[in-house]
Amino acid sequence: MRFKRGVAVAAIALTSVLSVVGCAKDSGSSNSGSGGGDNATGCKTVDKPAAASGETTTTDAGAKVDGSALKVGLAFDIGGRGDASFNDSAAAGLDKAVSDIGVKKENTKELTATDQESEDAKLTRLRQLAQEGHNPIVSVGFAYSDATAKIAAEFPNTQFAVVDGFVDNAPANVTFLGFAEQEGSFLVGVIAALKSESCTIGFVGGVNVPLIQKFQAGFQQGVETVAPDAKVVSKYITEAGDLTGFADAPKGQVAAKGLIDQGADVVYHAAGASGKGVFAAAKEANVQAIGVDSDQYNQKTVAEYKDVIITSMLKRVDVAVFDYIAAVASNNLTGLPPVFDLKVDGVGYSTSGGKIDDETKGWVEAYKQQIIEGKIKVSDTPSS
Amino acid sequence: MNARLRSSLLAPGLAIVFSAVLCAVVLLVSGANPASALGAMIGQVGEGQVAVDIVNSTAIYMLAALAAAIGFQMNLLNIGIEGQYRVGALVAAIVGGAIVLPPVLHWLVILVVAAVAGAAWATLPAILKVTRGVHEVLSTIMMNAIAFGLAAYLIRRDQFGILVGNNVSTEPIADSGQVPGIEIGDRGTVFGLVFLAVVAAAVYGVVMNRTRFGFELKASGLSPTAAAAGGVNAKKMIVVSLLVSGAVAGLVGMPEILGRDHAYTLNFASGYGFAGIGIALLGRNHPVGIAFGSLLWAFLEKAKGALDNEGVPREIATIMQGSIVLSVVVAYEIVKRMELAAEQRRVGQATGTAEPVGEGAAK
Numbered sequence: 001m002r003f004k005r006g007v008a009v010a011a012i013a014l015t016s017v018l019s020v021v022g023c024a025k026d027s028g029s030s031n032s033g034s035g036g037g038d039n040a041t042g043c044k045t046v047d048k049p050a051a052a053s054g055e056t057t058t059t060d061a062g063a064k065v066d067g068s069a070l071k072v073g074l075a076f077d078i079g080g081r082g083d084a085s086f087n088d089s090a091a092a093g094l095d096k097a098v099s100d101i102g103v104k105k106e107n108t109k110e111l112t113a114t115d116q117e118s119e120d121a122k123l124t125r126l127r128q129l130a131q132e133g134h135n136p137i138v139s140v141g142f143a144y145s146d147a148t149a150k151i152a153a154e155f156p157n158t159q160f161a162v163v164d165g166f167v168d169n170a171p172a173n174v175t176f177l178g179f180a181e182q183e184g185s186f187l188v189g190v191i192a193a194l195k196s197e198s199c200t201i202g203f204v205g206g207v208n209v210p211l212i213q214k215f216q217a218g219f220q221q222g223v224e225t226v227a228p229d230a231k232v233v234s235k236y237i238t239e240a241g242d243l244t245g246f247a248d249a250p251k252g253q254v255a256a257k258g259l260i261d262q263g264a265d266v267v268y269h270a271a272g273a274s275g276k277g278v279f280a281a282a283k284e285a286n287v288q289a290i291g292v293d294s295d296q297y298n299q300k301t302v303a304e305y306k307d308v309i310i311t312s313m314l315k316r317v318d319v320a321v322f323d324y325i326a327a328v329a330s331n332n333l334t335g336l337p338p339v340f341d342l343k344v345d346g347v348g349y350s351t352s353g354g355k356i357d358d359e360t361k362g363w364v365e366a367y368k369q370q371i372i373e374g375k376i377k378v379s380d381t382p383s384s
Numbered sequence: 385m386n387a388r389l390r391s392s393l394l395a396p397g398l399a400i401v402f403s404a405v406l407c408a409v410v411l412l413v414s415g416a417n418p419a420s421a422l423g424a425m426i427g428q429v430g431e432g433q434v435a436v437d438i439v440n441s442t443a444i445y446m447l448a449a450l451a452a453a454i455g456f457q458m459n460l461l462n463i464g465i466e467g468q469y470r471v472g473a474l475v476a477a478i479v480g481g482a483i484v485l486p487p488v489l490h491w492l493v494i495l496v497v498a499a500v501a502g503a504a505w506a507t508l509p510a511i512l513k514v515t516r517g518v519h520e521v522l523s524t525i526m527m528n529a530i531a532f533g534l535a536a537y538l539i540r541r542d543q544f545g546i547l548v549g550n551n552v553s554t555e556p557i558a559d560s561g562q563v564p565g566i567e568i569g570d571r572g573t574v575f576g577l578v579f580l581a582v583v584a585a586a587v588y589g590v591v592m593n594r595t596r597f598g599f600e601l602k603a604s605g606l607s608p609t610a611a612a613a614g615g616v617n618a619k620k621m622i623v624v625s626l627l628v629s630g631a632v633a634g635l636v637g638m639p640e641i642l643g644r645d646h647a648y649t650l651n652f653a654s655g656y657g658f659a660g661i662g663i664a665l666l667g668r669n670h671p672v673g674i675a676f677g678s679l680l681w682a683f684l685e686k687a688k689g690a691l692d693n694e695g696v697p698r699e700i701a702t703i704m705q706g707s708i709v710l711s712v713v714v715a716y717e718i719v720k721r722m723e724l725a726a727e728q729r730r731v732g733q734a735t736g737t738a739e740p741v742g743e744g745a746a747k
Contacts, residue, residue, distance in 0.1 A: 112692060114698070116655035118444075120440065121688070124433065143650070145548075145551060242532055
């Protein structure tokens with residue numbers, strides 16, 4: 001730990017020396033934390049927080065887990081595998097279980113929701129999976145909460161998990177995999193504030209529901225913590241009750257374009273498959289975008305827009321799904337964290353694409369540490 | 385009478401066969417096996433609670449289609465059912481969750497509130513239609529958009545919403561407001577309000593065919609000028625039929641809310657209103673036709689899950705729904721012309737001339 005920190009400090013010192021020597025007009029590389037970091041063109045920022053005082057503890061996978069006997073069922077939310085975002089992240093968790101702990105591909109089954117289905121479609125889907133002997137069954141999306149609790153009562157010997165889900169008094173064989181989306185969003189908010197030149201930053205939400213408001217709230221707080229004068233403009237594609245906002249790329253593009261027209265030069269989206277349109281709008285206007293859920297820079301479905309994606313807020317649904325499947329395989333569900341937050345790397349940010357320099361990273365890591373230590377409380381409801 | 389029966393069965397039969405063939409072609413092109421897809425669709429009925437789900441959905445679709453049919457009877461296209469049922473469901477859920485009354489009374493109050501809210505949402509288009517001549521298609525579509533916005537606003541946490549995990553729900557309706565269903569072992573529970581749909585269809589059939597109001601409605605639809613000459617107040621008929629249509633639309637969400645969910649949540653299903661318009665076309669505004677159309681629609685809707693389970697693209701069921709509606713309209717037109725030609729021949733043979741007969745009998 002100490003050694004790593006030393007290396008990091010040395011690296012930062014070295015780069016700053018190099019940049020000062022090599023490039024006289026270079027701006028914001030004052031890493032000592034003194035003076036208001038006033039970038040030449042960007043937002044006026046607060047002082048850079050002290051460097052992270054330690055690495056997060058990474059949990060070991062522990063003993064070798066054998067999942068070859070498992071028959072895993074996955075019930076996707078609207079969008080399904082291939083949405084380049086939320087569902088794909090869950091799919092990645094299942095894929096990892098196949099490659100790492102020996103779950104057999106032919107023993108997995110994936111079913112997908114449609115955008116206007118009634119509750120009984122969800123019930124039937126889960127019942128089908130349970131009747132075919134799948135165990136565990138992972139449903140993706142809070143909309144499955146009630147349906148899963150009902151079906152779990154019908155099949156007490158089957159293990160169920162709901163990503164993002166929660167209901168009161170759920171049967172014991174239901175595990176809820178919840179995330180602290182606001183914490184990860186805070187970090188990409190920090191990045192957005194540092195990267196913005198116009199000091200106006202956009203947020204596109206898929207559907208205006210409490211879950212997506214958590215992304216907005218954390219993002220906004222992150223931006224405002226770093227750059228109190230920055231303006232965050234937000235737009236939701238659809239209102240609560242109309243789930244198409246998660247699966248409509250053209251509408252995502254229009255929403256993002258609206259924010260860009262208001263001056264936003266960094267746009268963050270939490271809009272599932274609609275995010276593709278957000279990237280398209282960013283590329284068209286030559287501004288920067290921030291992905292969500294998966295590391296979108298590396299995703300094939302949005303590969304044509306990868307050069308505008310500076311980072312992605314990682315909601316590690318893949319980690320949660322994999323950990324859950326592994327926990328079922330080793331019959332130890334109590335080891336799962338109650339919330340997948342920054343502390344357990346359940347949320348985070350990506351650096352693929354090389355758009356995050358060490359200076360920016362230093363800022364983000366410092367805030368990350370403060371959140372983990374509880375010095376910063378990230379709100380999960382937007383202030384306005 | 386026999387010919388009429390034949391024609392009313394021939395057209396939908398042709399339509400179903402045509403759309404099945406079309407879907408088979410689509411499946412073949414996409415590399416799937418039509419036989420296994422058909423097997424999965426039919427096989428689903430025996431599995432789990434699908435049969436009961438189909439019955440429940442049929443009732444919901446019937447209410448939506450009846451709402452559409454009431455408008456269609458006098459050539460009013462109420463596209464606003466989607467918004468009317470959403471507003472009706474949400475307002476009824478809010479009121480139902482806020483009060484506690486003795487069981488039957490509690491349901492009745494909730495149902496009345498739903499119907500009134502649905503009718504209220506149709507009031508503005510009705511007024512605009514009779515005072516300013518605004519076409520109801522435009523005004524009701526706009527009201528749909530407003531309904532979605534209103535529903536999203538009312539369910540906010542600072543209004544009537546309660547946060548449950550990541551979901552938002554209205555205050556749950558107390559036991560006294562929950563309509564008991566009929567439990568069929570592990571096959572599921574038939575909503576008690578399935579009977580509401582049956583009653584609504586029966587009342588609709590009687591009113592349309594046996595009462596002066598129904599006659600005036602149909603007359604206004606067939607020929608507004610003739611109806612006006614016959615002393616029918618056209619404006620009154622427009623207002624009444626749109627309001628009644630809206631009231632029935634308001635009830636669409638009730639079977640699910642009073643029978644299963646006991647609250648309005650973010651998961652509340654959408655799309656019933658638009659499906660209802662298609663089903664009313666399918667059933668030619670006839671109560672029995674609507675019942676069968678709803679059954680078919682519900683069957684196809686549930687088949688989506690079964691198809692997905694078989695690895696067949698479930699969009700095939702959506703294609704089938706669309707092509708059935710389309711081909712029913714075409715098939716009716718073809719059958720109608722065939723009959724007209726046959727009738728002309730018959731009349732021509734009987735009278736020795738070949739005069740064409742006027743329209744009117746075949747609708």
